[in-house]
Each structure stands twice: as structure tokens, then as C-alpha cells.
Amino acid sequence: MFRNYVVIAFRNLWKHKLFSFINIVGLASGIMVCLLALIDIKGAFDYGNFHPNADRTYRILTDVTSNDNQTAAFATTPLPLADGLKREYGFVEKTTRVIREYAEFTVDQKKLGDYYCAVDPGFFTILGYKLATGQPATEPHTAVLTPQTAEKFFGLSNPIGKVIHTKEFGSITITGVFKELPTRSHLRFGLVISMPTLLTENRKQLQTDWKQYTNGYTYVLLKKGATVAQLEKVLPTIAARATKDIRFKSEKGYTFRAQSMTRLSPSREDLEMGTWEQTWGKLATEMAVGLLTLLLAVFNYVNLTLARSLSRAREVGIRKVSGAVRWQLMGQFMSESVVLSLFALGVAYLLLMLIEPMPFVQQWLIGGVKLNTKLWAVFVGFSVLTGLLAGFVPARVLSGFRPAQVLRSQTGLKVFKGITLRKSLIVAQFAIALIAMIALVSMARQQHYMATADYGFRSERILNIPLNNVPYQRLANELNRIPGVERVSATSELFGSHGGDLRRVRRQKSGGDSVVAFTTAIDPHFIDNMDLTLLAGQNLPEMAADTIGEGSLGRFVLVNEEAVKAFRMGNPREVVGQSLWLNDSTEVQIAGVIKDFRFTTFNWPIKPLILKYQPKRFRYANVRIAEGTTDATLAGVQRVWKSLNPREPFAGEWYSDFLYKRHSHEDDVNFMGLLTALAFSIACLGLLGMVTYTTETRVKEVGIRKVMGAEVRQIIWLLSWDFVKLLLIAGAIAIPLGYLAGMAFLINFAYHVSIGFETLGGCIGLLLGLGGLTIGFRTYRAALSNPADSLRSE
Template sequence: MFRNYVVIAFRNLWKHKLFSIINVVGLASGIMVCLLALIDIKGAFDYGNFHPNPERTYRILTDVTSGENQVVAFASTPMPLAGVLKRDYGFVEQTARVIRTYAEFTVDRKMLQESYCAVDPAFFTVLGYKLASGQPATEPHTAVLTPQTAEKFFGRSNPVGKTIHHKEFGMITVTGVFKPLPIRSHLRFDLALSMATLSAENRKQQTDWKQYVAGYTYVALKKSTSVELLEKALPAIAARATKNLRFRSEKGYTFRAQPLTALSPSHETLQMGTWEQTWGKLATEMSVGLVTLLLAVFNYVNLTLARSLSRAREVGIRKVSGAVRWQLMAQFMAESVVLSVLALGVAYLLLLLIEPMPFVQQWLIGGVQLNGTMWAVFVGFSITAGLLAGFVPARVLSGFRPAQVLRSQTGLKVFKGITLRKSLIVAQFSIALIAMIALLSMARQQNYMATADYGFRSENMLNIPLNGVPYQRLANELNRVSGVELVSASSERFGHHDGDYGRIRRQRSGGDSIAAFMFAVDQNFVANMDLTLLAGENLPEMTADTSGDDSPGRFILVNEEAVKAFRFGNPREVVGQSLWLNDSTEVQIAGVLKDFRFTTFNWAIKPLVLRYQPKEFRFLNVKIATGAEASALAAIQRIWKRLNPYEPFAAQWYTDFLYERHSHEDDVNFMSLLTGLAFSIACLGLLGMVTYTTETRIKEVGIRKVMGAEVRQIIWLLSWDFVKLLLIAGAIAIPLGYLAGMAFLINFAYHVSIGFETLGGCIGLLLGLGGLTIGVRTYRAALSNPADSLRSE
């Protein structure tokens, strides 16, 4: 019997090819999004599956109690905790500490900014990171590189035994190379540095119990040891450590153990968290997939019921021949399952098409291997979706009465009312329109950040990473190039999050302090970037001797926000005032700059300090005359090859840097794909509704045409009910879409507005797509020959 169901299902699907293609594509779109979510969920459980003994390895968390008695969980801990656990508790087999940060490393004048982890010797055994060659980094000034970092630094040659340089740590010897790191790991880094390499200032953190954000602590218990021993010991350690501590705003903290097996998916959002997945992210992804699939299921219901008139007589004959209702339901649901399995195949092909997209690789399926279990889940999910999609049509179609359908197919009503189906259409278009408004708001904000006026010159400005080349030598060479108008130097590029962050005081000890961004610049920077001095003077010209009290490094420029933060009042009153940087360096304010946006638009303008520090310069900012861009760029490339032949020329126009930094095209493209799928599915659902209605009213259309009705009148008659559905969907989606867009924009201190250009454009697209779908079908119905529809009369 089952074989007959499948054979008949294939015959019916082949007979109605257009109906089948529409349903397969619709279901495939929804299933594809669900497959992405299922793959990412599997990947979330794959995190850390390479660690040895994960069942007895734990990461220690710190629960910090604020002054308002709020408890905030941190993934990090004070560094002395590991030593106490290893020394005083016999049930602890090993402990490992990890400190992660970014730094610049230099190899043969090649300078690269890499993420690194400072690790204890036990890191390699507790967490089980394997080496492809060499030895672990256990001695001072040693490191192990990832394969990618080794290739960037040394090409294809063997890096073991070679050295890299860090301005603070000095020369570092490479002792080994990791095997390729698992993508699904909560720790991501480019090299692992031995903990003994850290400077004296960093070593202070290793004995400071107040620094609970310093790094991460991992504990491996001995075999057959109950975790309850560790859980009892941790609060006691925290109580002893904090007994005599005085925090600035916190009341205290305590520790707890997190099993390595429970690291991902995470049930809570941790401060100083690592790369593990959270249940919230997975639930959001699966919800998006299920909503998309639900829209496709609505379509299947609508299109199947729209075709019910052609199946009514089949049902009547089968019932007269002795078929019972459950057999008819089984037949229709078998068709639905076959359709869903076909949709799974199409969904997998769609998945292969979008798999190379950077967003998909980075956030969804990167590093996840599909196995037999996953394919069983996919097939089971597809069959379940088919059964759910086919239940309502099977229930309705199997309920037809033979006497009614065999007497006359015309005038048959599937439902006495179609309010439910109209509601489905409204829901489909409302969801699609809300997604489109939110997406357009995001795209406009990202384009705004990529192209807006930041308050400094970016047009015709070329940023050149120095990568070890002396900035003054390169600047002197570039100043002789035709078309180069001015050259300046800086430690960072404006327009993103980078920059040193420090504290400034009016007195060396005590008194008010503010946090400020600090950039190193030369005396040409203000003029080159077209910044405005409100009071005072620019940084003084550099001299041969910059070591005295009047050296340029003693003077700073601040912005208006820094003046406001210190409550100075008038900017002129600030000039000449002394400040202390990081409690150790006394500087004098030379001038005050007009506020400009030197960070991203996520933040309001922050206090800013510009200071002459040649050792910190990392970029040259080259202003090029309009019309001379090509010739000047070619000349600059020749100079670079002469001065630094082993380092690629990595200059970038400032406008291109801002656009690439803020446009996020990959994210927008992926979200546009999802929104396009939602709209396509909604239009297919509308097509099913229009098809059903026009077929049930075909005799009415014939009579009206005989009575003299024009084609445009018939089109309006058939279309108005559906246009009302689109207008209702628009009325529902506009306020909800506005709220969804503002929920995103509120994260930015400076953002676009959601006005007519956003809402009007989305409504216009809704009416355009919906109107086209309605118009094509109703136009065909209006052109039908009345003789065909009235022949039976």
C-alpha cells in the first residue's frame, strides 16, 4: 500500500509540474534556513570536543557583586587562584592560566598585529592543543605559532628555532607549530606565548586578587575526584582572598566551577566571555528558520486547497469505490512527504550555493562536518515538516462528500469562510515587511557610517602602514613626490575602535580623573586632517633634541569633550594647564580641538588626547592633490619598494578603509537573502489564494462578461479583496517594523532616522510585488472565454 501511495504521489506531482515546482522551491527555502540553524546547533555542541578529559576539567568563573547588589558573572578570574588550587588542594591534578590580548610582532621588518595567549606550561596538556612540530613554549621568551601565523611570518620555511620581536618583550624564539586549530573552539589565537615572558607590569597581575578580569583559569581534577570538593573549596578561597581587599565599586566576588563539557552552548552571558555559542543565539537562529518554514507550510496549504477543485472528483470516485477517510488522508500526506523530501534535496543544493558566503562561514557552519547522524536528522526533519504541511489539506480534501463532488465541481467551497487563509496571507506579508524594514534600516545605518562626514579629511587621503620603516625617512621621500601636498604620522587611523585608552588626572594623586583615547601624532597631523583649533596652538615643531622638559612630547592637544569632562569651562582657560597621564607623566595642554568623530558611530564623542610620540607612529597619512592620484600612487609604490623590498605595499585610501570597516556587506547580503526568501514565499502564498478565489468565481466572471463587464472592471473586482489584505499587512508591519529598526539603531550614538524613505520604499515594494502577483492571475481570469465557464449551464 505504501508503495502505491508513493507512486500515485509522484504521478500527481508530475502531472501538475508548476504546482509542484512552486511548492518544492517554497519548502526548500524554509528547510534550507532550518538546516543552517541545525548545523550551527550541532557545531555548538562540538566546541571543545578535542580537549582531553573534559569530564574532569573545569573553567573557573567569578561572580562579582556590585554596589547595587547585582551579581555579574565573569569568565575570567584573578591570576593567583591557579597557584592556590594547585598548591593547597590535593584533589587538583593540574591548573593552567590563559591571558589573551593583541600585540604587534615583527619579523624581518615585517610587522603584523596578532592575537596571542600567554599560557602556563600545563596549558598544552590540560586543554590538549597538539603540536605539528617542535616543543611547547615553557621557557621565558618562547612561543608556539599556529600554521597560519607561521606562514605569514616565515613563508614555507620551518619556523622552529627562528625569532620574532615584540617591542615590550624583546626577542621571542619559536619552539613549535600547532596542528591546525579547531574552528569550533572557545579559545582563538594566532600564537601562544609562555607566561614567563610577560613583563614585570603584567606579572603584578599574577599576584593581584583585585584583578578578576586578568585572564582565565582551568583546573583538571584527579581521577575519581568528585567536583563537590572543588565547589566547596572555591567560595572559601574567595572569602580569604577578598577579606582585606577594598574595591572601588564592587562589594566582592566568589568563584564557581564550569565544566568544560558545559562550556557550549552557554546558558548565561558571561563578561569577558570567549567564543562559545549561547543558547539565545541558537534559539534565535532556529526561530528564524522555523518562521521561514512556517511561511512555506502556509503556502503549501493554500496552494493545495487552491487545487482542491481538480482533486474533488478524484476523492468522490475513491470514496464510492470503498476508500475510507484515513486511506485518503494517507494518500495526500504521502504526496506532501514526497514533496518535502524533494525540497530537502533542493535545500541542500541551495545550501551549497550560499556556503561560500563569508557570513555563513564565519557565524553558522564554519568547521562543522556533516555525518550520518546529521543526515538522519535532516531527513527526519524534512519528513516531519511534510507531515505537518500535509495534515490540513489532507483533512479537508478527504472530507468531501461523494454526492456533492460527483454532481458538480463548480461552486464547491473548501471552507465556508476563508478568514483563516486570509489571516495567513496577512501574517506572511507582515513578517516579510517587518524583516525588510529592519534590514533596510540596518543597511542605511551601515552605509551612513561608511560614507558620513566624520569631521576629519578622508578624501584623497592615503594611509600607509609603516611596518618598521622609519617614519621620518619615508615622509621625507614622499614630500618630494609630485602631487603629494602634505604628509603626517599617527599611531592609529580614525574612524574605528582602535586607540590607546588611559586615565587623565588634574593632580598626580587624588582628585578627579577621566578616561580618554590617546593617539600619537606629529605636528602636521592637525592641518593634514583638516581639524579645527578652537584655542591655543598646534603641537610644537619637533627638534633634534626631544628629551628635555620643553620637548614636543610634553605638550598635548585635547578635544572639547575632554574640556567638558574636567569641567574647565571656556576652552581658552584650558590652554597651559597641566595634566597627568596614567598617574606618571605630566603634560601641558597646548590647544583645544573642535570635537570630531574619531571612533565609530556606536559611541558618542569621547575625550581625546593627541600627543607627539614618534615611537608609537604606525601610519603615514598622505594628502594627494585632486587629479594626481594615479601618478602619485605609482611613485609612492616605487619608493616603498626601494625602502622596504620585502614587505608588500599595503596602502589604502581613507574612504575605502571607512567603507570596508562599516559597510558589512557580507552580513547585509545574507540578511537580504533571508528577506528575499520571506517575500518570495509570501508571494507564492498570495498566488495560491488568488488562484483558489478566481477558480471558485470563474462562473461569476463569465456571467459578468456576458452582461458587458470590461476586463479592467473584472480585474478590480477580483483584486480588491487581496489589495485590502496587503494594506492590512502594511498597517500591521509599519509600527512593528519601526520598533524592530529602532531596536537596532538605538545601539548607535549617531544613527539614521526611520522615515518615509524607509517605510515608503518598503510599502511600495510590498504593493508592487503583491500587485504584480494578483494582477497576473486576475488578468488571466478576466480574459477567459465565458463560453468555457458557462458551457455546463
């Protein structure tokens, strides 16, 4: 019997090729998005499965209670906790700490930035990071590299025994290289350095400081036979003892709890200072998007199957008269749906291979996840389930027809007040697709706005050159000799990005309220070079910066208007000459006040900013090039760079290009555009099938009307109007919901675009355009048909 079901299913699919094509392509698009989500879900559960003894390894979390009784969970802990657990409790076998930070490393006179983890010796055994070559980094000033960092730092040569340099820790010797990880890890880093390397003077106090709970992560390996209940029992006692004499400013205190490594990913809660594990919310969102796309395709299948209900109803009537029972008829229809869904799975896999190279897909969805037999079994099972669910409603409806109903043609299925289910599904399809498009357009417009907006400083014809260990003043002297270079300045941070270093600033050395401000190092030429406006006071003093130390110029700073407001200093003129204290140790004098400009991302409103002369922090040279001389001047700049640093490739970048790349997020927008295009494609394919079927059932009506003198345009309007009404209804439903969806994204930005006619009108126009083309294509062909052909059988 099952074999007969399959044979008949193939015959029906082949007989109705257009409808089969529409259903297969639609289901394949939805299944492809679901496959991406399933792959990422598998990857989330695979996180860290290379850790040995994961069942008795725990990460300690810190639950912090604020003064207003709000509790926040931190993935980090105070650094002394690990030693205390190992020293005082016999059920603890080993502990290790991990401190994750970013630093610049000098390798063969090249400055390369990367994230590093400072770790205890137990890191290599507790967490199971294996080495391909060399030895673990356990001695002071030693490090182990990942394969990617080893290649970035040293190319294809053997890195073991070679030395890298950092400003804070000095020289570090490479002792080993990690193996490639079999799966993704919740810790991501370019290299691991030994914890004793961090024992510099300014870091020693952190090793015994119980007040700072955000510095590092603590992992505990319990002895065999020990239980997590033993660990959980002592953690509150440790926290109470450690915080007994501590006076917090904004917290009441904290306590600890254990998180099993087997439950690290997917994360069941959002942790402050969290690592890279997946969260249930992200996975649920991905799966919801996939199921929503698949739902649109299922709508198509239900729609087109019910549209052909009259011809299938006659089949049902004949088979029932022959003795078939309802469950047999349902089995037949659902087997057709399953066969079609399995075809769609094959097409979905081909689509998956097509989009796999997309950066967004590689980074977030299928990076590092391998397809295996178990995953394929899940895919096939999911596809079969999709086919069964998609076919259930049509099978239930069609198998319920009675022969008497068929003869009276009473096969129309009503939802309410004469609106058919088929029309409702078309409206739902286009409404969902339009909501997604409005949200996407709002996102894309915001990204473009941030990438091209006026930040308040000059970005056109400004060339940013990373210094990479080249003395700034020497480079500036050479560049100023090039015809076409108008001015050269230096900065520690490119504005329009992260904003610079955060420091706590006070008006008095001790006491009084402090303000967190961004601090950026600049030279005296920066203000004029970037067209910043000085509202009061004067620029940093014009001195021969190359002949003096930081001390002369470094005692003067410039502040922005927001800093004046934050310190409640009055108007900008009253501020000039007043003093500020940076980190309670450095007194500076305000030389001038500059007009506010956007130096961070658009997520935040303008923050307090302090500009200070600090040559040791300079990382970029800003070269202003005269209009009309771009190509010739750029060639000269490259020659100068080559002469000063022949080993390092020229990495200059136009400021406008930097802002565009930083904020456009093209990969994200392209991927969201792909999903929206799939939704519209599925909806349009479904509409095409419905219009095709409707025009075929009205072909004799069209013939009669043409014989009676109806014009082509009148027939097109007659056939199209019912479907145009559905598009208008979908638009009316989608506009308010799409507006809310777009605003839910835009509200995260302090400065954002509005959702007006240009967004809503454009999306509605595209909806009507695509829908109109789909409808017009089929109705125009039907209107041009020869009446003699359609009326020949009458």
C-alpha cells in the same frame, strides 16, 4: 498500502506541476535556512570535543558583586588562583592559566599583528592542543604557532627555530606548530607563548595580584575519583581569604565557581570577558529565523492545498463512499506532503551549496562543520517532520468533508466573520516579509550612514599608509618631494574605528576624580592635514620633530571639547595651559582645545580625547593628495615605498575606503537581504498560486463578462481587487511592527538614521509592486482569454 500512498502522491504532484513547483521551492527555501541553523547548532555542541578528560576538567568563573548588589559573571579569574589550587588541594591534578592579548610581531622586518595566548606548561596536556611538529613552548621566550600564523609569518618555510620580535618581550623563538583542530575551539589565537615570557617588570605583580580578576582564564584538571563538589566546596573559602584585606573601588567582592568543559558550549549564560563559545540565545535566534521562514512556506502549502479543496473534496467523497475511513485519507494526504518535503530537502541542499561560499555563512554558520551520516539523518528526520506538520491541517480538513457537503460546495473554511483561512495566511506571509524588509532596510541605511557620514575630519583624498617598521620621518621627507602631495602627517590610530588607547587621566597627580580618555599619538601636522578645528590655544608646537626627542613635544597635548566637559574645566580658553596627569605618572600641559569630532564608531557618543606627540607609537602616515593628481601621485608614493621597504608590499588605503569597509558590513547585510528575499519569494510564489487557482475557477465568469462587453482593465481590476486588499491589510499590520523592529536595532547607536517615509514608503511600494506584478501577470492573461474557449462546454 504505504506503496499505494506514495504512488498516488507522485501522480498528484506531477498532475499539478505549478502548485508542486511553488510548494517545493518554498519549502526548500525554508528548509535551507533551518539546515544552516541545525549545522551551527551541531557545531556549537562540537566545540572543544577534542579536549581530553573533559568530564573532569573545569574552567573557574568569577562572580563579582558590585556596590549596588548587582552580580556579574566573569570567565576570567585572578592569576594566583591556579597555583593556589594546585599547591593546597590534593584532589587537583593539574592547573593552567591562559592570558589572551593582541600584539604586533616583527618578522623579517615586517610588522604583523595577531592574537596570542600566554600559557602554562599544563595547557598542552589539560586542553589537548596537539602539535604537528616541534616541542611545546615551556621555556621563557618560546612560542608555538598555528598553521595559519606559521604561513602568514614565514610562508612555506619551516618556522621552527626562527625568531620573531615584540616591543614588550623582545625576541621569541618558535619551537613548534599546532595541528589543525578537528573542531572549533572556545579559544582563538594565532600563537601561544610560554607564561615565563610575560614575567617582565611591569607584569610580575599581576602574578600575585588577587584584586585583578580580568587578566586571565584558569583551568583545573581533577584527579580520577575526585568530584566537582570537592572543588566547589573550597572555592568560596579561597575567595574569602584572598579578598579579606583588599579594598575595591566599585565592587563589594567576588567568589568563584566551576564550569565543566562539557557544558562550555552552548553557553547557558552571558559571561563578561567571555571566549568564543556559542550561546543559547544566538542558536535560538538562528533557529527562530529558520522556522519563521519555513512557516511562510508551510503557509503556502496549506493555502494551495485548501485552495484546491473542492477537487480534492470530490475525491474524498468518492473514497468514503467506497469504504475508506478518515485515518486512511489523512495518511494519503500526509504522505503527499512528506514526499513533497523530501523533494524540497534535495533542492534545499542544492541551495545550501550555492550560498556556502558567502563569507557570512562560512564565518558564522558552517565554518569547520562537516556533514556526516548523523547530520544527514537529522536533516531527513527534520524534513519528514516538516512534511507531517505541513500536511496535518489540510489532511484534517480535507478528510473531514462529507459527500453532502461536496455536493453543496460547502468547502470554504472560515476563521472568523467571513475571513477565510487562506486569506489570513496570505496576509500573515506578506506582513512577516514586510516587517523583515523594514528592519533590513533600517540596518542597511544605518550601515551606509556610518560608512559615508561626515565624521568631522577629512577623509577624501587622504591616503593612509601603514609604516610597518619604516621610519616615519624618512618616509615623510621622501613623500613631501612628490608633486601632488600637499601634506603628510602621522598617527597611531585611524579615526572612525576603535578610537585609540584608553588611559585614566587625573587633574592632580594623586587624589581627585579620574576620567577615562582615549589617547592617540599624532605629529604637529595632523591637525591641519585632517582639517580639524582648533577652538582655543594653539597646535602642538611646530618644531623639527625629526631632530628632537619625544620629551620636548610630548609634554604638550590637545584635548577635545568633551574632555573639557568631563574634567569640569570651564570654557576652552580657560583650559589652555592647565596640567593633566596620565596614569598618575606623566604630567602634560594642554596646548589647545579642538572641536569635537567622531573619532570612534557611531555606537558611542563622543568621548574625551587626548592627542599627544609620541613618535614611538606612530603606525600610519596620512598623505594628503591634491585634487586631480590622484593617479600620478599614487604611483609616485608607491615608488617611494618600494625604495624604502622593498620586501613589504604597498598597503596604502584611501581613508574613505577604510571607513566604508569598516562600517558597511556588506556580508551581514547581504545575508539578511538573502533571508528577506527568500521570505518575499515564498510569499509571492504563494500569491501566484492562489491567483492562478482563483482565475482558473472564474474562467467562465470572465468569459461571460467579456461577452457582455466588459473591458480588459475592468476584468483585471475585478480579479485583482480582493488580493490587493490583502496586500494593503498586510502593509497596515507590518508598518508599526516593522518600525519597532527597526528601532530595536537603531537604538544601539548613539548616532543613527530615522525611520521615515523613505524607509516605510519604499518598503510598502516594493510590497505593492511585487504583489501587483504577481497578481497582474496572471489576471492579465486570464482577461485576454478567448470567451469561446471557456464557454464551449456550456
